[in-house]
Amino acid sequence: MxxxxxxxxxxxxxxAHPLHWLKPILDRWGVAADWSRLAEAAPPAFEFYNAHHLQARSFEEALELWRTTDRTILEGLGVEDAGEVADRLVAAWDDPAIxxxxxxxxxxxxxxxxxxxxxxxxxxxxxxxxxxxxxxxxxxxxxxxxxxxxxxxxxxxxxxxxxxxxxxxxxxxxxxxxxxxxxxxxxxxxxxxxxxxxxxxxxxxxxxxxxxxxx
Known part of the structure; x- marks a missing residue:
């Protein structure tokens, strides 16, 4: 024991799966995404995060890491203005729904x-x-x-x-x-x-x- x-x-x-956190947030915000592309969109984002997370020690560095990670998956899902939506996600980092x-x-x-x-x-x-x-x-x-x-x-x-x-x-x-x-x-x-x-x-x-x- x-x-x-x-x-x-x-x-x-x-x-951690995007269907559990990202989809509900985008649906709530009325942001359209092509979820049929998730299998192709997610791996590059996760690979980027895993490759760089050890360097994201500070609060600011961590938010920048998430900004790029989020933008990568949003672009893969065909989200319009993916950069702006990624900024919005990062700004809402302290929302428990994320x-x-x-x-x-x-x-x-x-x-x-x-x-x-x-x-x-x-x-x-x-x-x-x-x-x-x-x-x-x-x-x-x-x-x-x-x-x-x-x-x-x-x-x-x-x-x-x-x-x-x-x-x-x-x-x-x-x-x-x-x-x-x-x-x-x-x-x-x-x-x-x-x-x-x-x-x-x-x-x-x-x-x-x-x-x-x-x-």
Whole structure:
């Protein structure tokens, strides 16, 4: 049984797929997009983000990263005035609707805290993440927030896991890491002796509630 539980954020605690956050926002704003092009539009945006997020440490750098990432996917979706819409998205970064919580996220975190677990974020994200966690109301649940851009190493690099263990005062054999990526989360955690648990927040058979069965 784990004393400490690490959590990924994007795709684990916050729904990262554009259909879960971008489409509802654009629909609300009345912005037309060709969603049949999503499979081609999304990968270049995600690749750009992943390639540059470690350099986006400050608030300003993070917003610029999101501006370019958003513009890339909007252009791929055929959105008119994609640059202006991207500016609008960045200006609304503190709208919780842009960061929709995964089903059961809050109840699972509350249950783990009630069991006395130490909770730590371990996420490949830019320097905006601590503020995002405040915006969506998850920050109070965590004893530490370890962000790749702020430590200079991204999962599956062992350094980010070692940093999280040090901040939590945790032992790897008594720690569980919860995430959605077989390589970054499961592979990275297992390589340093941490038990991994892969979840799919949109699949009721593998959503976040499975954490409570093993932690």
């Amino acid at each position: 784990a004393d400490t539980v690490f959590f990924d954020v994007g795709g684990t605690l916050i729904l 960061w929709p919580l995964a089903p059961h996220a809050r109840e699972v975190l509350e249950a783990l805290k009630a069991r006395g677990k130490k909770l730590v974020v371990v996420s490949n994200w830019d320097g905006l993440l601590p503020r995002v966690l405040e915006v969506v109301g998850l920050a109070p649940y965590f004893d530490a927030v370890v962000v790749s851009a702020l430590v200079g190493a991204a999962k599956p690099d062992a350094r980010i896991f070692h940093e999280a263990l040090a901040r939590a005062g945790a032992r790897p054999e008594r720690t569980l890491h919860v995430g959605d990526s077989p390589e970054a989360d499961a592979g990275g955690a297992a390589a340093v002796g941490i038990a991994p648990l892969l979840v799919d927040p949109t699949n009721p058979e593998r959503d976040l509630r499975t954490v409570l069965e093993v932690a």
